[in-house]
Amino acid sequence: MSKKKGFFLTRWLKRGVMGSDQEVQDIMKEEQVQTPFKTMLRNFLSKRTVRVGLVGFILIFLFVLIGPYYWVLDLSDQDSTLVNLPPSQNMMSIPSELKGKIADIAAGRTYGIAVDTDGHLHTWGYTKITEKIDIGNIPDEVQEADLVMFAAGDDHVVAMDENKQLYVWGNTRLQQGNFSSEMKKGMKDPDDPSWDIIQLEASNQFSAALSSDGTLYLWGNTNLADIKLRKQYQGNIAKVALTSNEYICLLKDGTVAYTGYKDKGSAFAAIPEELSGKTVVDIASTSSTVAAVTEDGQVVVWGNPKFGENRIPELSSPVKKLYGGRFHYVALLQNGDVISWGSNKYHQAAVPASIQHGADVREIYVGNFQNYAVLSDGNTVTWGLKGFVLGTDSLGRDMLNRIVNGGRVTMTVGAISVIIATIIGVLLGGLAGYFGGHADIIIMRIAEIVGGLPFIPFAMILSAVIGSRLDPTQRMYLIMVVLGVLSWTGTCRLVRAQILAQREMEYVTAAKAMGIRERTIVFRHILPNVISLLLVSMTLDFATCMLTESSLSYLGFGIPLPTPTWGNLLNGANNSIVIQQYWWQWVFPAAIFGVCTICINMIGDGLRDAVDPKSAER
Amino acid sequence: MGKYILKRCGYIVIVFLILSFLMYSLYNLIPTDPARQELEPMRQGLKADEYEVLYKQTRARMGLDDPLVVRYLRWMGLWKDMDGTFNGIVEGNFGYSNLYKRNVIEVIQAPMGNTIFINIFSTIAALGITIPLGIYCAVHKGKRFDSVTQVVTMLGYSIPVYIIALIFMFVFCVFWRIFPIMGQKTAGAVYANAWEEFVDMLYHICLPVIVMTFGSLGGMTRYVRSSMIDALSMDYIRTARAKGLKEKVVIYSHAWRNALLPVITSILGWFLGVFSGSVIIENTFSLNGMGKLYWAGLNNLDFELVLAIQMFYSVVSLVGSLLIDISYGLVDPRVRVDK
Numbered sequence: 001m002s003k004k005k006g007f008f009l010t011r012w013l014k015r016g017v018m019g020s021d022q023e024v025q026d027i028m029k030e031e032q033v034q035t036p037f038k039t040m041l042r043n044f045l046s047k048r049t050v051r052v053g054l055v056g057f058i059l060i061f062l063f064v065l066i067g068p069y070y071w072v073l074d075l076s077d078q079d080s081t082l083v084n085l086p087p088s089q090n091m092m093s094i095p096s097e098l099k100g101k102i103a104d105i106a107a108g109r110t111y112g113i114a115v116d117t118d119g120h121l122h123t124w125g126y127t128k129i130t131e132k133i134d135i136g137n138i139p140d141e142v143q144e145a146d147l148v149m150f151a152a153g154d155d156h157v158v159a160m161d162e163n164k165q166l167y168v169w170g171n172t173r174l175q176q177g178n179f180s181s182e183m184k185k186g187m188k189d190p191d192d193p194s195w196d197i198i199q200l201e202a203s204n205q206f207s208a209a210l211s212s213d214g215t216l217y218l219w220g221n222t223n224l225a226d227i228k229l230r231k232q233y234q235g236n237i238a239k240v241a242l243t244s245n246e247y248i249c250l251l252k253d254g255t256v257a258y259t260g261y262k263d264k265g266s267a268f269a270a271i272p273e274e275l276s277g278k279t280v281v282d283i284a285s286t287s288s289t290v291a292a293v294t295e296d297g298q299v300v301v302w303g304n305p306k307f308g309e310n311r312i313p314e315l316s317s318p319v320k321k322l323y324g325g326r327f328h329y330v331a332l333l334q335n336g337d338v339i340s341w342g343s344n345k346y347h348q349a350a351v352p353a354s355i356q357h358g359a360d361v362r363e364i365y366v367g368n369f370q371n372y373a374v375l376s377d378g379n380t381v382t383w384g385l386k387g388f389v390l391g392t393d394s395l396g397r398d399m400l401n402r403i404v405n406g407g408r409v410t411m412t413v414g415a416i417s418v419i420i421a422t423i424i425g426v427l428l429g430g431l432a433g434y435f436g437g438h439a440d441i442i443i444m445r446i447a448e449i450v451g452g453l454p455f456i457p458f459a460m461i462l463s464a465v466i467g468s469r470l471d472p473t474q475r476m477y478l479i480m481v482v483l484g485v486l487s488w489t490g491t492c493r494l495v496r497a498q499i500l501a502q503r504e505m506e507y508v509t510a511a512k513a514m515g516i517r518e519r520t521i522v523f524r525h526i527l528p529n530v531i532s533l534l535l536v537s538m539t540l541d542f543a544t545c546m547l548t549e550s551s552l553s554y555l556g557f558g559i560p561l562p563t564p565t566w567g568n569l570l571n572g573a574n575n576s577i578v579i580q581q582y583w584w585q586w587v588f589p590a591a592i593f594g595v596c597t598i599c600i601n602m603i604g605d606g607l608r609d610a611v612d613p614k615s616a617e618r
Numbered sequence: 619m620g621k622y623i624l625k626r627c628g629y630i631v632i633v634f635l636i637l638s639f640l641m642y643s644l645y646n647l648i649p650t651d652p653a654r655q656e657l658e659p660m661r662q663g664l665k666a667d668e669y670e671v672l673y674k675q676t677r678a679r680m681g682l683d684d685p686l687v688v689r690y691l692r693w694m695g696l697w698k699d700m701d702g703t704f705n706g707i708v709e710g711n712f713g714y715s716n717l718y719k720r721n722v723i724e725v726i727q728a729p730m731g732n733t734i735f736i737n738i739f740s741t742i743a744a745l746g747i748t749i750p751l752g753i754y755c756a757v758h759k760g761k762r763f764d765s766v767t768q769v770v771t772m773l774g775y776s777i778p779v780y781i782i783a784l785i786f787m788f789v790f791c792v793f794w795r796i797f798p799i800m801g802q803k804t805a806g807a808v809y810a811n812a813w814e815e816f817v818d819m820l821y822h823i824c825l826p827v828i829v830m831t832f833g834s835l836g837g838m839t840r841y842v843r844s845s846m847i848d849a850l851s852m853d854y855i856r857t858a859r860a861k862g863l864k865e866k867v868v869i870y871s872h873a874w875r876n877a878l879l880p881v882i883t884s885i886l887g888w889f890l891g892v893f894s895g896s897v898i899i900e901n902t903f904s905l906n907g908m909g910k911l912y913w914a915g916l917n918n919l920d921f922e923l924v925l926a927i928q929m930f931y932s933v934v935s936l937v938g939s940l941l942i943d944i945s946y947g948l949v950d951p952r953v954r955v956d957k
Binding site for chain 2: 456466580598601
């Protein structure tokens with residue numbers, strides 16, 4: 001026998017769908033007859049549902065194949081300030097009526113608030129803190145007051161009017177609005193020198209106010225934050241910077257001090273040695289780091305940097321002003337350059353080119369992930385997190401990212417399970433069909449039992465019993481194997497039935513007469529003729545396997561969290577709160593998954609009709 | 619026929635034994651040690667060697683050192699227990715649920731009733747819809763109604779049942795507020811009589827049954843339709859029409875009876891699918907059924923409970939296959955199942 005060209009699988013495929021060798025094709029060409037392959041392809045593509053399915057599937061497939069390179073999966077990713085955000089892109093859209101009239105901006109968690117030159121308050125972005133509490137519901141007395149100063153925290157806003165009255169709105173359930181008696185006294189007597197507030201700050205459930213004589217007032221949720229002040233510092237404070245649950249102070253003598261009670265327990269208490277002997281002119285903070293600007297314009301960062309907050313880029317000139325976001329810093333340099341470093345996940349540290357060098361920046365306002373630069377001509381430049389196209393989940397993760405990466409996992413699991421199932425099915429089906437007799441009876445009985453098992457309960461127990469000792473990656477492989485091992489029976493039956501029919505054909509008799517081994521006949525002569533039907537069943541099984549995997553994951557027995565799949569994205573969705581209020585958390589994964597399986601089934605149906613013209617009449 | 623049924627019953631018993639042995643072995647893969655658990659409270663008061671002796675005694679008393687097959691047979695109730703009696707599944711002892719601190723048999727009674735009720739309900743509903751629908755579509759093949767049904771059924775079997783459940787919940791519980799979103803009875807309700815309680819339960823399982831029915835419509839309708847089309851394309855249909863028989867007779871008497879056979883084959887797989895699917899439905903709607911219990915048992919590593927429920931599922935599937943075989947003979951007199 002001459003040596004055959006090409007890999008055996010491609011050869012089979014070719015023979016399976018073309019069904020003839022070269023010589024016969026030549027004769028057919030003369031007679032102007034289409035090859036079976038072309039007929040099949042034409043039949044296949046002639047149906048509109050197939051074309052729609054094919055395009056849809058290819059789009060989704062490319063999306064989940066290429067998407068993960070752009071939306072990189074970070075399994076440890078979570079952010080309590082971004083939980084349950086609806087799809088939006090308006091977190092930085094300053095209302096148009098504010099154009100050129102901005103007096104002051106306070107950038108909060110996912111919202112912005114600004115007062116214009118006429119003294120009107122404006123809010124934008126996602127202002128809801130909970131279902132009931134909305135920052136956008138500005139109290140009437142605040143609307144009427146002439147505000148001079150305000151600050152936006154994670155869940156509340158603090159404002160002060162020209163009569164030095166303080167207002168707090170938003171979430172006030174955790175003492176965010178409980179003023180101390182000294183503060184109440186100050187509000188009653190506005191001329192008190194210790195109530196000449198020059199700085200207002202708000203953070204995660206607590207706020208700070210600083211008066212010109214160096215008195216610091218702190219109030220809010222004492223359980224969460226270290227908001228006490230050591231007595232020796234009172235009256236000696238020049239500036240305060242709040243992290244998510246601590247704070248540091250710049251003292252009037254130009255040193256930085258951790259003035260809270262945690263002392264050594266806090267990472268901020270260890271003031272870096274670089275600062276000793278130098279005068280600090282400005283301080284800023286992110287959620288877990290603090291930074292100080294020295295007299296010569298250098299920046300020193302300490303604390304718990306997680307996203308490179310301490311990797312300060314080369315500064316082209318001394319720092320004039322420093323601002324802190326949640327995980328990034330923005331610095332305005334003395335030569336007018338704006339520079340930023342730290343986490344750039346939402347492009348919050350990507351300063352637009354237009355203001356990077358020497359633009360006339362009047363003031364910069366930095367929120368958690370949003371940045372607003374107001375230029376001297378009144379225009380604003382914004383950069384940072386606009387919002388999430390598909391919202392976020394209950395841990396503050398981007399749904400789009402989860403869906404893209406989940407799709408990749410789901411499709412991989414589906415594909416590998418189908419391959420496993422097909423290999424088992426073809427092997428056993430081939431054996432049973434060709435050899436018959438006892439082999440046939442035993443194999444078909446096994447197939448009957450396996451096929452008769454209630455699928456989901458059985459897969460659940462396998463996953464629970466074997467999977468309890470495996471790490472998440474191994475567990476993913478386990479699920480693939482379990483799905484494959486439980487779903488081969490259909491393929492087995494199909495292959496057996498086909499082989500029973502093919503066994504009686506002349507070419508098999510011829511092969512036998514030539515003395516070819518039986519194994520070779522089954523797997524090399526008969527199987528290629530079955531492969532087109534196999535392709536159909538694989539396509540349809542692919543959809544089924546994806547469905548089963550997702551059902552298992554939905555029940556919590558499939559791929560374990562935090563690895564996303566289309567099934568376990570919906571895991572937490574079956575409660576009324578999610579269904580009702582956080583609809584984006586289940587509608588989008590459900591939609592893309594539904595569309596994907598529908599497309600695959602359309603392709604499979606079309607393929608079946610094309611391969612088996614008899615079924616097309618149905 | 620009788621001989622055949624007997625043969626099938628024997629076969630089922632063998633398969634059940636194999637399956638239960640496999641499940642039991644699987645269950646034994648889990649590293650647990652009941653002897654150590656039992657001795658744990660008195661561990662402090664004992665010296666190490668005393669404890670070791672006691673531990674060995676307890677293991678022997680519990681029969682933990684016996685071979686797997688012996689332990690399996692004891693569990694099944696086919697081998698003498700340590701105290702000399704037969705006490706296993708055959709005798710009605712399904713074990714003890716660690717999670718509910720009661721015998722498994724007591725734990726699963728109510729949920730089993732619920733699950734069977736829900737499943738039978740939705741099976742009847744689904745068959746009642748799919749068969750007429752499939753026949754109608756087959757007879758009116760290619761018409762607009764048929765194409766629409768084809769698309770809808772495609773959606774039905776492509777979308778996983780829990781997504782259908784979520785959508786239905788959204789529409790009927792959140793948007794229209796017709797049905798309660800989950801649970802099996804009104805919280806804190808006091809019923810005047812059993813009838814009221816029953817009605818309340820019916821009201822609560824309405825949506826789950828609708829979802830289950832809807833979820834199983836797709837595949838079955840397509841199946842009925844395609845086998846009906848096959849039957850309608852046969853020569854004997856042309857003959858029947860040529861004879862001038864009424865169309866109704868042709869469809870229901872000539873075509874449908876022949877189309878029924880492949881349909882019956884697929885009903886088993888489908889019925890099992892419904893049972894499997896009820897795990898998802900019960901969890902989604904927080905119904906007190908076997909599926910929910912199974913889920914809770916697996917999550918809390920209560921394996922005696924899980925094993926018992928797994929046995930229940932196996933029995934359902936085996937009995938189902940027996941019923942299908944028997945109905946084959948009943949529906950089609952040509953099939954000589956005895957052969």
